[in-house]
Amino acid sequence: MPGGHHGLRRLLGGVAWIGISGVCARSVAFAASIALAHTLGPADFGVLAFGLSVAVVFSACASLGLDELIVREVARQTRASGAIFA
Structure with a gap:
């Protein structure tokens, strides 16, 4: 092949x-x-679901697109990728 x-x-x-x-x-x-x-049960599961939803929102706010930025910069500057991860 x-x-x-x-x-x-x-x-x-x-x-x-x-x-x-x-x-x-x-x-x-x-x-x-x-x-x-x-x-x-419905009430306790609702509390759990609400707590998980809040955690997901805070997680998204905490990263603030950092994952996408790292991928873009590594793709743009392959030689300097070691410095990005240092």
Whole structure:
């Protein structure tokens, strides 16, 4: 197989694994939510869901797009990527 096709095949394999892992993670989270809702009851599960929502909002505010900035800078300056992560 030519080298270009091997790289594309490897890329598509990686994308497939990321997709499969995302589906599995969401499925487990959904099943856990159902189990927790059944165990806790509507009022307590509502409190839990509200607390998790607040945590997600604070997490998003805390990162402030830093992940995207790092990816962009590493892509832009591949030689200086060591200094970015130091």
